[in-house]
Amino acid sequence: MKNNRDSFISGFFKLESAGGIILMFAAALAMLLANTPLQSYYTLLLDTPVEIRVGALEIAKPLLLWINDGLMAVFFFLIGLELKRELIEGELSNKRNIILPGIGAIGGMVVPALIYTYFNIGDPVAMKGWAIPAATDIAFALGILSLLGSRVPTNIKVFLTSVAIFDDIGAILIIALFYTANISLPGLLIVACCIPILVFLNKRGIESKSVYLLVGIIMWVAMLKSGVHATLAGVIVAMFIPIKSKTEPHYSPLKSLEHDLHTVVAFFVLPVFAFANAGISFINISSEQFFHTVPVGIALGLIIGKQVGIFGLCWLFIKLKFTNLPSGMSWSSLYGTAALCGVGFTMSLFIGSLAFEETGINLLFDERLGIILGSLVSGVVGYLVLRASLRSNV
Numbered sequence: 001m002k003n004n005r006d007s008f009i010s011g012f013f014k015l016e017s018a019g020g021i022i023l024m025f026a027a028a029l030a031m032l033l034a035n036t037p038l039q040s041y042y043t044l045l046l047d048t049p050v051e052i053r054v055g056a057l058e059i060a061k062p063l064l065l066w067i068n069d070g071l072m073a074v075f076f077f078l079i080g081l082e083l084k085r086e087l088i089e090g091e092l093s094n095k096r097n098i099i100l101p102g103i104g105a106i107g108g109m110v111v112p113a114l115i116y117t118y119f120n121i122g123d124p125v126a127m128k129g130w131a132i133p134a135a136t137d138i139a140f141a142l143g144i145l146s147l148l149g150s151r152v153p154t155n156i157k158v159f160l161t162s163v164a165i166f167d168d169i170g171a172i173l174i175i176a177l178f179y180t181a182n183i184s185l186p187g188l189l190i191v192a193c194c195i196p197i198l199v200f201l202n203k204r205g206i207e208s209k210s211v212y213l214l215v216g217i218i219m220w221v222a223m224l225k226s227g228v229h230a231t232l233a234g235v236i237v238a239m240f241i242p243i244k245s246k247t248e249p250h251y252s253p254l255k256s257l258e259h260d261l262h263t264v265v266a267f268f269v270l271p272v273f274a275f276a277n278a279g280i281s282f283i284n285i286s287s288e289q290f291f292h293t294v295p296v297g298i299a300l301g302l303i304i305g306k307q308v309g310i311f312g313l314c315w316l317f318i319k320l321k322f323t324n325l326p327s328g329m330s331w332s333s334l335y336g337t338a339a340l341c342g343v344g345f346t347m348s349l350f351i352g353s354l355a356f357e358e359t360g361i362n363l364l365f366d367e368r369l370g371i372i373l374g375s376l377v378s379g380v381v382g383y384l385v386l387r388a389s390l391r392s393n394v
Helices: 002-034 039-046 063-089 095-120 138-151 154-178 185-203 209-226 232-238 253-277 293-319 331-340 345-355 367-393
Strands: 049-054 057-062
Touching (some): 002 345, 063 154, 209 232, 331 367
């Protein structure tokens, strides 16, 4: 059993790390296209109208929003599957294992949000982006961690992943509570009707992926029309996927689906999202935009807020004897991991799109500047600190 668990964790990290590296290339390609004569074609591609109509039901969006609302629902579905598995039989099923990363995640969300608020408290429009620096990008972070090779202890990887999972839970709650449009009651009623169906399917042990997919699509469309962000449908459906089969003792529908989706998400969904959202043009950007309070608040939230929030609260709770420093981790490696959590790329871009781009607000700044700068500096600092720490522990 232990060998199977170790091989699963090893495979998971290899996949996430490789996906993180591809994510970097996708983001770099988007920035390259946005700063060359090909920019007009890049913009034209993302603005391409895509429409689906069935009778009176119509969904018409530019390609960019299909990526952000549609493909990212698959990403959130995978997050839901991972969360359920971890809570039932993974690292988070043991209460002792959730205290430190849980506390770190709280600090890593609250302190960056406070730093952003400090810079933007007087601007109600800018304050819409308060949650942007609270996110952590697990794929990108593990991609950077993989550069350190096999000398990285498993407990560091587990801690980083656990913090990111708690971070994702926080992001899901933030999106549900704070980033919704005008609420439509008919759409919410359809969503409410889908939930008992999912409960019935789960209780009966139905394992057919197509049945859950059908209910999930209906829920996604209803969410889209309700004003609650459609990606949350993925999380809800994932909670009802059976983790154990009633007919095959050694088969898990949830783990099978999670395994299949990991490849799709790591090598397609997230790179496509990064390509569509990371294309910043620096051609006409002024110094005023660089030093606007929004990108400054985001960058400092990711760089300083994550380090102070995660390391500071973890240090405090360890010193107060509420929990212990995991074996294989030193104070310096804990600090390096906290810095690495400042890589907020994918989730920060996603929340940024909800806060500003999808609202149609025309602002004189680009929040992606702060996201990319903050993530880049955090990644470099985390890598250098961890490299020095792991070298000294050899």
